[in-house]
Amino acid sequence: MSGQFPTDLEFDRMRQNLVGNANAWERKNARTRKIAAIAAIGAVALVGAGVAWVALASPELRENAVYCYSDADQSSKFSTVVRGEAEVPDGSLPVADAIELCEAAWRAGAVGQPAPPPPDGDFPVPPLQACVRLDGVTAVFPSDGSSTDEFCRDLGLRVK
Known part of the structure; x- marks a missing residue:
């Protein structure tokens, strides 16, 4: 400069x-x-x-499996039970079948049983309700006796 x-x-x-x-x-x-x-x-x-x-869960899981919960809470422990083959034409898992599968799991002690088996060998089974999870898989919970609509809605799920 x-x-x-x-x-x-x-x-x-x-x-x-x-x-x-x-x-x-x-x-x-x-x-x-x-x-x-x-x-x-x-x-x-x-x-x-x-x-x-x-x-969404796979179609096989949605159509042939059910999650059996130990408590009426999605964060509780659960067991996955799978049926052998589809029994209805559309392949869906009917509510009665889902509940029967979970009743069998409860009786066998696979769900919700912290104690050893009772003398007769079967664990008690509470009343059960079926709902549908957000991923489309059927979920069965011990019920408090409320209506299915109310019960599932309270858990944030759809009615089966």
Whole structure:
């Protein structure tokens, strides 16, 4: 710089330097935004695929299995009981069959039995209610005697 103020040539160099730096910064920001957008789209796609995978159980599980819970609570322990083969044309598991499967599991001590078996060999079976979990699998719980609609709704489930 000559004297106190820059010359026109020095102003032009400073302007070019400043504009060049601003353009470089803008290109870098655009690239960073593009990478962030691609990463966000990828993350959303992965989460969506994961939700779809978790949301529904396999058709075999939905049609042939029942979860027998030890308490009227989805976080309680449960046993998975599977029937041999479909007995109805549409392949669904009828409520009566689901409850019968869980009654057998309760009697055998596979569900809800902390103590040794009684002298006659069969554990007691409480009244049971069938509902449908969010993944589509039938779930059977010990019942408090309320209506099936109310019972399942209170557990956050659908009626079977």
